[in-house]
Amino acid sequence: MRGYAGKFIEINLTTITIKDFKFPESDLRQFIGGRGLAVKLLWDRLGDKWEEIDPYGSDNILTFFTGPLTGFWPGARLCISGKSPQSMGIVGSSIGCELPIEMKCAGIDGIFVTGKSENPVYIWVTDNQIEIRDASHLWGMRSIDFLKTISKEGRTILKKTYKNKREVKEPQSVYIGPAGENIVRMAAVVGKLSYGAGYGGYGAVMGSKKLKALVVKGHGPLPEPYDYEKTVQLIRELTKKILASDFRRRWGTSWFSYHAGNTLSSEPVKNWQEEWHNEKTQGCQWYEQRVWVKRYWADFGCPTGCMKLSTPKIGKYIGALTDNPDYELMAYAGTNLGIFTPEENVYLSSLLDETGLCGIQCGNVLGFAAELYQRGIITEKDLGFKLDWGDADSFANLIELIVKREGIGEILAEGTHLACKKIGEIKNIDLNLYNVTSKGIAIGAHGIRSGLDYPHTISYALSSQGGDHTSCAYLPIDHPTSELTVLLNDSGVHCNFNTYPEGTRSKLFEFYTSVRGWPMEKEIWYNTDAKRIIDIQRAALLLGSHELKWKPKIDDVNPKRFYEPLPTGPYKGKYKTEEEVEAFVQEYYKAMGWDEKGIPQTNELKRLSLSSVDVKLDKVR
Amino acid sequence: MDTSKPFWIMRDHIKCTGCRRCEIACSLEHEGKIWPEASRIRIFMLFPGLEVAHLCAQCESPACVEICPVEALSIDLDLKCIKVNYEKCIACGKCIEACPGHIPTIHPTKNHIVICNLCDGNPVCVEACQETNFNCLYIVPRESSSQYGLFAQTPEEVSKNLAISLFGEKGKDLI
Numbered sequence: 001m002r003g004y005a006g007k008f009i010e011i012n013l014t015t016i017t018i019k020d021f022k023f024p025e026s027d028l029r030q031f032i033g034g035r036g037l038a039v040k041l042l043w044d045r046l047g048d049k050w051e052e053i054d055p056y057g058s059d060n061i062l063t064f065f066t067g068p069l070t071g072f073w074p075g076a077r078l079c080i081s082g083k084s085p086q087s088m089g090i091v092g093s094s095i096g097c098e099l100p101i102e103m104k105c106a107g108i109d110g111i112f113v114t115g116k117s118e119n120p121v122y123i124w125v126t127d128n129q130i131e132i133r134d135a136s137h138l139w140g141m142r143s144i145d146f147l148k149t150i151s152k153e154g155r156t157i158l159k160k161t162y163k164n165k166r167e168v169k170e171p172q173s174v175y176i177g178p179a180g181e182n183i184v185r186m187a188a189v190v191g192k193l194s195y196g197a198g199y200g201g202y203g204a205v206m207g208s209k210k211l212k213a214l215v216v217k218g219h220g221p222l223p224e225p226y227d228y229e230k231t232v233q234l235i236r237e238l239t240k241k242i243l244a245s246d247f248r249r250r251w252g253t254s255w256f257s258y259h260a261g262n263t264l265s266s267e268p269v270k271n272w273q274e275e276w277h278n279e280k281t282q283g284c285q286w287y288e289q290r291v292w293v294k295r296y297w298a299d300f301g302c303p304t305g306c307m308k309l310s311t312p313k314i315g316k317y318i319g320a321l322t323d324n325p326d327y328e329l330m331a332y333a334g335t336n337l338g339i340f341t342p343e344e345n346v347y348l349s350s351l352l353d354e355t356g357l358c359g360i361q362c363g364n365v366l367g368f369a370a371e372l373y374q375r376g377i378i379t380e381k382d383l384g385f386k387l388d389w390g391d392a393d394s395f396a397n398l399i400e401l402i403v404k405r406e407g408i409g410e411i412l413a414e415g416t417h418l419a420c421k422k423i424g425e426i427k428n429i430d431l432n433l434y435n436v437t438s439k440g441i442a443i444g445a446h447g448i449r450s451g452l453d454y455p456h457t458i459s460y461a462l463s464s465q466g467g468d469h470t471s472c473a474y475l476p477i478d479h480p481t482s483e484l485t486v487l488l489n490d491s492g493v494h495c496n497f498n499t500y501p502e503g504t505r506s507k508l509f510e511f512y513t514s515v516r517g518w519p520m521e522k523e524i525w526y527n528t529d530a531k532r533i534i535d536i537q538r539a540a541l542l543l544g545s546h547e548l549k550w551k552p553k554i555d556d557v558n559p560k561r562f563y564e565p566l567p568t569g570p571y572k573g574k575y576k577t578e579e580e581v582e583a584f585v586q587e588y589y590k591a592m593g594w595d596e597k598g599i600p601q602t603n604e605l606k607r608l609s610l611s612s613v614d615v616k617l618d619k620v621r
Numbered sequence: 622m623d624t625s626k627p628f629w630i631m632r633d634h635i636k637c638t639g640c641r642r643c644e645i646a647c648s649l650e651h652e653g654k655i656w657p658e659a660s661r662i663r664i665f666m667l668f669p670g671l672e673v674a675h676l677c678a679q680c681e682s683p684a685c686v687e688i689c690p691v692e693a694l695s696i697d698l699d700l701k702c703i704k705v706n707y708e709k710c711i712a713c714g715k716c717i718e719a720c721p722g723h724i725p726t727i728h729p730t731k732n733h734i735v736i737c738n739l740c741d742g743n744p745v746c747v748e749a750c751q752e753t754n755f756n757c758l759y760i761v762p763r764e765s766s767s768q769y770g771l772f773a774q775t776p777e778e779v780s781k782n783l784a785i786s787l788f789g790e791k792g793k794d795l796i
């Protein structure tokens with residue numbers, strides 16, 4: 001099978017052992033790479049004792065996987081996975097950065113890490129050398145200091161290793177900030193300046209392993225595809241199709257904020273109390289004109305360049321540095337907190353980036369806290385300061401408390417779902433109405449009540465990745481935004497956006513065949529291979545952990561808030577009723593071959609050669 | 622643009638997106654595979670956001686040619702680019718040190734230097750960059766000027782300047 005570098009690396013941080021690992025060819029065929037292969041590995045190694053595995057324990061396996069299409073399909077990405085401390089299931093969390101290219105150029109398809117180091121370390125990889133290096137000097141650093149230091153340090157080491165005088169390029173990395181180090185459950189694995197693999201909480205898993213970063217530099221070519229000429233020709237065709245539309249290119253996802261707020265009524269406002277606003281300062285035109293200093297910013301091979309770089313030019317937030325922000329952060333570090341201006345939004349986003357927090361998870365918990373404050377459930381006494389909507393400085397204070405796990409930050413650091421339970425216990429009231437999460441994971445900034453945004457009635461209720469807006473449960477299951485479709489991109493591993501323009505996604509299977517030399521068919525993917533992966537993810541969710549697990553059917557619902565009618569805007573009054581949700585849920589169960597409680601059925605699991613999953617699921621049947 | 626007459630590749634670093642499509646195009650053209658480290662144009666990113674397109678500046682009086690102990694380098698009279706004689710080159714790296722921008726690179730697996738040769742008149746990196754409208758790279762007619770050599774800069778030098786241009790005060794100690 002082509003398109004793969006040919007080996008994976010297993011690193012145990014307790015025993016400090018480094019081993020080559022090879023997946024059998026049949027695994028590569030069926031599980032591809034990235035998310036799919038991570039799911040396979042996690043289940044094979046941990047499945048029979050899944051409930052016992054502590055995500056922060058030394059047994060948990062943290063994976064950094066590329067896929068066969070990485071570097072070929074426009075827009076390279078890396079997929080990070082493991083047992084998730086947020087959902088207790090498996091989340092494939094993908095991130096755009098140059099690291100996966102360096103890995104493949106170093107002859108490695110993926111790295112997985114078990115065990116736990118006693119002292120802070122980072123993993124250093126070059127073409128034929130892997131080292132566990134001391135990271136005590138990096139521990140505690142926020143992103144900018146880390147990036148400055150690792151770039152210099154990496155180049156110095158490379159200059160020593162490769163004595164041929166050529167100007168050495170900087171190695172690439174993914175890393176954690178202080179949030180990950182302090183095992184904040186909402187911590188992301190960060191790439192470049194502001195990209196985060198946030199869903200899943202793998203920054204906290206890295207922190208629990210005392211792993212600050214993975215740093216890689218490869219000097220070889222990308223692995224040979226099966227049919228090079230055809231592959232290059234397909235890349236050219238795709239590029240033309242991608243360039244035909246300029247919308248996402250020019251404004252990135254930032255164009256969506258005003259659109260979602262004003263037109264679709266699907267943008268979270270003040271912890272989802274509303275999903276509508278008419279603030280034109282949340283439009284991409286304001287950001288473009290006021291704060292963007294780089295108007296196209298891209299990852300390897302990407303003709304879109306949807307990312308931007310921004311920094312405020314006036315006021316007290318000069319010096320803050322982040323991307324667009326993208327739509328999710330315009331919402332979660334903006335509208336969801338009652339903030340509607342670029343400078344404050346950029347400032348909060350940059351603080352989330354710098355400290356290594358997932359902007360979605362943390363923006364959700366900040367909104368949750370502010371609503372409790374609005375309702376007098378928590379007070380200035382609990383917080384140490386006021387927490388009014390729109391007050392960026394107070395939200396910044398709260399972020400700092402969360403990162404340090406100080407004061408109320410200790411509770412909020414656990415994310416909305418667990419914080420809701422804890423504060424509810426302390427205050428002795430049910431706070432679930434304010435908990436906008438699914439399966440422990442904060443919902444992406446796309447509401448479902450108006451019915452106009454792309455996630456629909458059951459997208460979050462049934463996603464195997466909880467609130468993950470990129471991995472929506474959808475009917476029909478081969479719909480472009482269904483998680484069975486996205487799973488292919490997450491396993492590929494490449495960017496979703498470059499599969500949206502017309503005429504691109506339809507090339508996926510041909511592209512796979514051309515890169516791997518193994519004929520890949522749509523039918524087989526949706527009926528068999530994708531279902532196999534999702535069924536394992538579903539089983540992992542249902543098994544969960546002793547302290548946190550999800551009941552079949554009972555937990556396959558929307559967050560409580562989504563059953564409240566929209567209070568404002570053109571779609572005032574709209575929402576999805578329990579009956580509507582239930583009808584869709586049953587239909588989805590059927591489409592997936594699950595029983596009426598949503599548990600994968602024995603005969604179906606047999607067909608998918610998942611008898612080990614079947615045996616385990618008896619526990620929840 | 623008429624590429625039959627001498628031309629120069631303009632590099633407007635601030636516009637570089639880091640898409641590396643130029644590296645992909647260059648390595649496909651010259652090596653037959655996607656191979657960033659063997660590309661004649663290399664994108665440095667000493668700090669994210671400060672992408673630097675590092676390629677030969679085609680100096681008027683190139684220090685690299687002068688220093689080469691085995692006369693492996695010469696100036697192409699038509700295109701005004703540097704020609705490398707792979708047979709003669711002993712990969713001593715003297716030209717790298719002599720070049721004010723340390724631009725020549727030793728091929729990652731072969732025993733010789735590589736320097737941009739303007740693809741004999743049709744630079745594929747420019748084509749790749751133009752196709753997307755990112756326009757960091759574009760072609761201008763070459764005039765007699767000492768300016769070109771000023772762009773023979775190390776990635777550090779360019780990045781330091783870019784950091785200030787993009788981020789102001791904050792950019793001062795990024796590199």
Ligand code: SF4
Pocket residue numbers: 636637638639640641642643644664672674746749750755756757758
């Ligand atoms: S193709 Fe252009 S924008 Fe892309 S990396 Fe090369 S120089 Fe930069």
Ligand code: SF4
Pocket residue numbers: 676677678679680683684685686703719720721722723724725736770773
């Ligand atoms: S930029 Fe460097 S390699 Fe190019 S001509 Fe000048 S000295 Fe030679």
